[in-house]
Amino acid sequence: DQSLAELDPEIAAVLEGELTRQRETLEMIASENFVPRAVLQAQGSVLTNKYAEGYPGRRYYGGCEQVDIAENLAISRASSLFGAEYVNVQPHSGAQANAAVLHALIKPGDTILGLQLAHGGHLTHGMKINFSGKLYNVASYGVDEQTHRIDYDALRAKALEARPQVIIAGWSAYPRHLDFEAFRSIADEVGAYLWTDMAHFAGLVAAGLHPNPIPHSHVVSSTVHKTLGGPRSGVIFSRDKETFGKKLDSAVFPGQQGGPLMHVIAAKAVAFKVAAGEEFAERQRQTIAGAQILAERLTATDVSSAGVSVLTGGTDVHLVLVDLRHSDLDGQQAEDLLHAAGITVNRNAVPFDPRPPRVTSGLRIGTPALASRGFGEAEFTEVADIIGGVLAAGTGADLDAARARVKALTDAFPLYPGLQQ
Numbered sequence: 001d002q003s004l005a006e007l008d009p010e011i012a013a014v015l016e017g018e019l020t021r022q023r024e025t026l027e028m029i030a031s032e033n034f035v036p037r038a039v040l041q042a043q044g045s046v047l048t049n050k051y052a053e054g055y056p057g058r059r060y061y062g063g064c065e066q067v068d069i070a071e072n073l074a075i076s077r078a079s080s081l082f083g084a085e086y087v088n089v090q091p092h093s094g095a096q097a098n099a100a101v102l103h104a105l106i107k108p109g110d111t112i113l114g115l116q117l118a119h120g121g122h123l124t125h126g127m128k129i130n131f132s133g134k135l136y137n138v139a140s141y142g143v144d145e146q147t148h149r150i151d152y153d154a155l156r157a158k159a160l161e162a163r164p165q166v167i168i169a170g171w172s173a174y175p176r177h178l179d180f181e182a183f184r185s186i187a188d189e190v191g192a193y194l195w196t197d198m199a200h201f202a203g204l205v206a207a208g209l210h211p212n213p214i215p216h217s218h219v220v221s222s223t224v225h226k227t228l229g230g231p232r233s234g235v236i237f238s239r240d241k242e243t244f245g246k247k248l249d250s251a252v253f254p255g256q257q258g259g260p261l262m263h264v265i266a267a268k269a270v271a272f273k274v275a276a277g278e279e280f281a282e283r284q285r286q287t288i289a290g291a292q293i294l295a296e297r298l299t300a301t302d303v304s305s306a307g308v309s310v311l312t313g314g315t316d317v318h319l320v321l322v323d324l325r326h327s328d329l330d331g332q333q334a335e336d337l338l339h340a341a342g343i344t345v346n347r348n349a350v351p352f353d354p355r356p357p358r359v360t361s362g363l364r365i366g367t368p369a370l371a372s373r374g375f376g377e378a379e380f381t382e383v384a385d386i387i388g389g390v391l392a393a394g395t396g397a398d399l400d401a402a403r404a405r406v407k408a409l410t411d412a413f414p415l416y417p418g419l420q421q
């Protein structure tokens with residue numbers, strides 16, 4: 001019965017190294033977050049030992065009395081948090097939740113209409129070599145070339161032309177609220193289901209800071225690990241249990257998955273409990289405020305004169321999309337420079353990107369992890385200043401000075417103090 005360090009020092013070193021990396025850098029990947037310690041604890045627990053195929057009270061394995069309690073708590077907490085009559089907490093990931101949604105709603109060969117990948121959509125919304133692009137006939141909508149926002153008249157025209165069975169609202173890189181009522185009215189007009197994938201903005205919805213798609217959608221899927229700040233996993237909701245409940249349950253199990261990850265489901269229950277609290281709501285407010293400070297700084301004169309701007313001119317959510325089409329820096333160079341300064345972001349194609357997807361002309365920068373770390377407006381102003389300075393100076397940036405400023409911030413906000421891997 002050896003410890004990890006005794007049994008496998010190589011993997012123990014990875015855990016230690018990753019904890020140090022997370023502590024000593026500014027984590028600004030928009031889809032990442034830092035989970036509460038209680039979530040780490042539930043996820044790293046003996047529940048990983050348990051098989052529990054089926055659903056609470058209807059399992060195919062004995063000994064499920066404890067895990068049934070965990071799954072029922074996860075369901076009831078998520079249901080009251082988001083106002084959904086039906087919840088399935090078993091999807092192992094966002095992609096698997098999405099596979100189950102399509103499996104439940106339509107047949108292979110039917111048509112789906114989602115936001116183009118290059119305009120901020122997700123792989124599971126119809127990318128060619130993803131299951132969604134292989135099993136279904138794919139039509140897509142994009143953003144307007146001038147405003148970079150979804151043009152609902154163009155979306156409607158596309159829906160009337162493609163006659164999809166499912167319309168997908170949701171994104172991986174889009175800085176504005178969606179108009180769920182407009183989506184639903186278009187879906188109703190063409191007789192399609194409306195499926196919303198709120199993976200990115202679920203935490204903002206939970207805090208009441210973003211329109212809730214559940215009342216307007218037939219089905220909603222999400223991840224739990226982005227703004228929502230829980231374990232890496234997926235979840236499915238519907239406001240209409242009678243119509244969709246059985247279909248969604250059987251699409252998840254046995255349609256897409258075998259045994260649920262009960263340690264992760266317990267950790268989801270913890271995360272939903274946290275997300276119902278005032279402290280969580282305050283963190284989501286700081287998340288949005290931080291992104292807005294970033295957008296403001298990155299559109300200031302000294303930065304914009306270096307050809308840097310922000311898509312749509314600002315943000316309503318937890319991320320900004322930096323537009324480098326007029327900058328000497330491409331996305332790869334900008335990502336590398338910020339990495340050298342101790343700031344982790346990802347390059348991201350912008351709509352109508354002239355540069356190839358390998359380098360891109362954009363950056364996606366998110367604030368959820370730093371807000372979870374305790375950053376408020378003063379710290380986000382300093383972060384925005386460091387990033388703005390590096391992007392404006394480009395390859396001439398003083399990276400030593402930037403790194404020292406990053407270190408002052410990470411030292412002032414210790415991550416998981418006392419935790420040892």
Ligand code: PLP
Nearest residue numbers: 093094095122171172197199223
């Ligand atoms: N849906 C959206 C909108 C996403 O952005 C993502 C993740 O990036 C997913 C689904 C997939 O989640 P996962 O990585 O857990 O499969």
